[in-house]
Amino acid sequence: GAGVSQSPSNKVTEKGKDVELRCDPISGHTALYWYRQSLGQGLEFLIYFQGNSAPDKSGLPSDRFSAERTGGSVSTLTIQRTQQEDSAVYLCASSPRGGGATNEQFFGPGTRLTVL
Amino acid sequence: AQTVTQSQPEMSVQEAETVTLSCTYDTSENNYYLFWYKQPPSRQMILVIRQEAYKQQNATENRFSVNFQKAAKSFSLKISDSQLGDTAMYFCAFWNYGGSQGNLIFGKGTKLSVKP
Numbered sequence: 001g002a003g004v005s006q007s008p009s010n011k012v013t014e015k016g017k018d019v020e021l022r023c024d025p026i027s028g029h030t031a032l033y034w035y036r037q038s039l040g041q042g043l044e045f046l047i048y049f050q051g052n053s054a055p056d057k058s059g060l061p062s063d064r065f066s067a068e069r070t071g072g073s074v075s076t077l078t079i080q081r082t083q084q085e086d087s088a089v090y091l092c093a094s095s096p097r098g099g100g101a102t103n104e105q106f107f108g109p110g111t112r113l114t115v116l
Numbered sequence: 117a118q119t120v121t122q123s124q125p126e127m128s129v130q131e132a133e134t135v136t137l138s139c140t141y142d143t144s145e146n147n148y149y150l151f152w153y154k155q156p157p158s159r160q161m162i163l164v165i166r167q168e169a170y171k172q173q174n175a176t177e178n179r180f181s182v183n184f185q186k187a188a189k190s191f192s193l194k195i196s197d198s199q200l201g202d203t204a205m206y207f208c209a210f211w212n213y214g215g216s217q218g219n220l221i222f223g224k225g226t227k228l229s230v231k232p
Contacts, residue, residue, distance in 0.1 A: 040224070042207060056218065105220060
């Protein structure tokens with residue numbers, strides 16, 4: 001597709017369940033980012049993938065959060081044993097190269113996660 | 117650590133008027149970019165304008181312009197001839213391209229309402 005896509009658009013789950021959120025970046029973009037946007041807050045960095053390098057996981061809030069990027073393209077963010085404080089919009093972005101001159105990041109529409 | 121502060125949680129402006137959104141940041145770095153992103157109710161983050169820190173000239177994109185004051189670490193966004201479609205959350209963001217960090221650092225956003 002022309003832009004970054006994310007699925008599902010909305011996800012409602014029960015506390016304690018695991019969830020998987022998917023991101024399809026723009027074809028050819030080597031860098032991929034996950035951010036979390038809680039109500040009334042800015043975007044909080046979670047994890048960053050750049051090519052075949054080891055990901056920067058410094059923003060992950062706990063070991064319940066993990067992410068993979070297969071084949072340098074699609075990424076999945078997994079939250080295990082969800083808690084109510086995990087409720088937020090999860091945004092994915094990609095850019096042509098992580099260390100580029102402009103680092104313009106192209107965002108997907110996000111997944112709204114609600115943990116009951 | 118870098119921080120970005122947007123001191124105006126909400127603002128409103130009459131259609132066709134001009135509005136200025138404030139942003140300040142804190143960094144000890146010299147090589148960085150600053151961005152303004154727009155997030156309408158659709159949640160799709162859209163890049164509005166960017167500024168390279170080494171450039172003294174303020175960036176402009178049609179009705180959008182910035183006032184970049186490097187010494188004061190201030191980066192405000194001016195929207196001229198406001199339109200109803202400008203109604204959105206606006207986020208100021210920082211990227212240090214001199215380091216290994218790939219992610220953007222965002223402020224908490226300003227909710228702008230354009231009134232007819």
